[in-house]
Amino acid sequence: MPGGNGQIDGIGMLRIEDAGDDALIVYLAEKPGEQSLARVIAFSEQVRGRLKDCLLDVVPSYCSVALYFDVLKCDYYDLRRMLREIAAQTVSAPTSAAVTTEPTRTVTLPVYYDPEVAPDLLSVAAATGLTVAQVIECHSRQSYRVFALGFRPGFAFMGETPDALRLPRLDIPRRKVPAGAVAIAGAQATVYPSTSPGGWNLIGLCPQPLFSCADGNPQVLLAVGDQVRFKPVSREVFLREGGHLHE
Amino acid sequence: MSSGALEVLQSGPQALIQDAGRRGSQHLGIGVSGAADRHAAGWANRLMGNSDRAPLIEVCLGNFRMRFNQPCHFSLTGADMHWRLDGVSLDNWRSHFAPAGAVLESGFANNGVRAYLAFAGGLSVPNVCGSSATSMGEGLGGLRGDGQPLKPGDRLEVHWTGKGLPTNRCVPIKFRRGYAEPLQLRVVASNQFFEFSPESREHFFATGFRVAPESDRMGVRMQGAALPSAPENLVSEAVCPGVVQVPASGLPIVLMPDCQTIGGYPKLGHVYRVDLDLLAQARPGASVQFVLGDRAQAQQELILQRQFFDRWGAE
Numbered sequence: 120m121p122g123g124n125g126q127i128d129g130i131g132m133l134r135i136e137d138a139g140d141d142a143l144i145v146y147l148a149e150k151p152g153e154q155s156l157a158r159v160i161a162f163s164e165q166v167r168g169r170l171k172d173c174l175l176d177v178v179p180s181y182c183s184v185a186l187y188f189d190v191l192k193c194d195y196y197d198l199r200r201m202l203r204e205i206a207a208q209t210v211s212a213p214t215s216a217a218v219t220t221e222p223t224r225t226v227t228l229p230v231y232y233d234p235e236v237a238p239d240l241l242s243v244a245a246a247t248g249l250t251v252a253q254v255i256e257c258h259s260r261q262s263y264r265v266f267a268l269g270f271r272p273g274f275a276f277m278g279e280t281p282d283a284l285r286l287p288r289l290d291i292p293r294r295k296v297p298a299g300a301v302a303i304a305g306a307q308a309t310v311y312p313s314t315s316p317g318g319w320n321l322i323g324l325c326p327q328p329l330f331s332c333a334d335g336n337p338q339v340l341l342a343v344g345d346q347v348r349f350k351p352v353s354r355e356v357f358l359r360e361g362g363h364l365h366e
Numbered sequence: 367m368s369s370g371a372l373e374v375l376q377s378g379p380q381a382l383i384q385d386a387g388r389r390g391s392q393h394l395g396i397g398v399s400g401a402a403d404r405h406a407a408g409w410a411n412r413l414m415g416n417s418d419r420a421p422l423i424e425v426c427l428g429n430f431r432m433r434f435n436q437p438c439h440f441s442l443t444g445a446d447m448h449w450r451l452d453g454v455s456l457d458n459w460r461s462h463f464a465p466a467g468a469v470l471e472s473g474f475a476n477n478g479v480r481a482y483l484a485f486a487g488g489l490s491v492p493n494v495c496g497s498s499a500t501s502m503g504e505g506l507g508g509l510r511g512d513g514q515p516l517k518p519g520d521r522l523e524v525h526w527t528g529k530g531l532p533t534n535r536c537v538p539i540k541f542r543r544g545y546a547e548p549l550q551l552r553v554v555a556s557n558q559f560f561e562f563s564p565e566s567r568e569h570f571f572a573t574g575f576r577v578a579p580e581s582d583r584m585g586v587r588m589q590g591a592a593l594p595s596a597p598e599n600l601v602s603e604a605v606c607p608g609v610v611q612v613p614a615s616g617l618p619i620v621l622m623p624d625c626q627t628i629g630g631y632p633k634l635g636h637v638y639r640v641d642l643d644l645l646a647q648a649r650p651g652a653s654v655q656f657v658l659g660d661r662a663q664a665q666q667e668l669i670l671q672r673q674f675f676d677r678w679g680a681e
Contacts, residue, residue, distance in 0.1 A: 185604030269628030
């Protein structure tokens, strides 16, 4: 295998692999969940603090963190050694789970759930055997965690969608999904931050911007680790909070 | 924006402002982008005495035309597009001077795909997260910062201070590229390489592929005989330019500078970063042969390229 494999005290998988000419990826857990999230957040914070001079990007995802390094500023073997140390500390630290399963913060997103703005709401109800009201209740009753950002600027992969609402993606992705579309696919949930193609089931529309970029400064509402709640709102509230019915 | 030192008259199939790329924002889902052929872009800036991070124009396939509203030093590298200045042919891979009012135009590329057009001092364009690279998919960068490609009527400013005037310079012949086919791309066995079956790994290196027409700055898709099998999709993780993704179809996709920041397809490895410069110039139908390389060599060649362009124009 490229790279070194190692089990740390049976706590979980710890692996460092090459991911590009200037990239390494560190796997901190086998399966996505609260524990992987805690490790990914703790590890990302550590490397950002301790290795910032040689890192260009730190990209956390479900079970792993990728590090992009400046090949002119750092030595590959030194970097690997330091990553291994930090990863081992993260994985074995008894505190890491306790400290970081506390979400960094909770974000409440208003959602207008109505077929008027949510083309898949009725079909989701039909496919799940629930009423529209039950779909809304089911989706907004619980909170979600942000596991990763990607696909597009500010696109948050959230989980986990309740069992009753787990449906496959659309057979044919839409060419255009509006910004703010609240969507589910399998165990995942999201809000589309900008207009884009997309294959997830659209069940609502959120008036709050999740991504904007004015004067060269990107504003991204959600971060990995955030806890997100969806709050059903009326058409009036949706419009008052800046929502648009048609794009 | 005032009168503009340069005015785009015709933008052809695609003309984009690019630079060395956008770093430090991938955790927000914002990709790297930047010049697709860093060898040619690096030389274009180097001929001008610019930093390797200076914004320049990446012209795709040709049919580009612009007017200089003030005297300007510029350079041409990359795909050979039969450039002409006021009707007079210009050599590729060298610097040139345009008097005020001159019109520069290209024909169609007779080799490669992308030409680079750099200006002494670099273009003065807005910064989005530390870079002016155009990402059309993300709607970031470029002349207005909104990810739109250049279009006729666009006016651009150059940063030239009049100092350090570039003399007539050209790229030494051994560094010029003709973008001949077939292409040989060296691959580091990384990522999920060992999760692919031995048959699939052997097939990947033993079989030639062709560049599919639906390739772009996000990814170059391969056509040909599919891999016999591919591992299942993964829990999404970070991906970067160079990575060789294999979706269920068994036909590899090499990710390019505008790729997403994370993805869930299994990855057979990554193409040497310096070899992506050649892939960026490959036309649909071009033959591609993947060969097994090694990590240390890939990094060494990247370091040499970075050092070579990085030290120039730093003062």
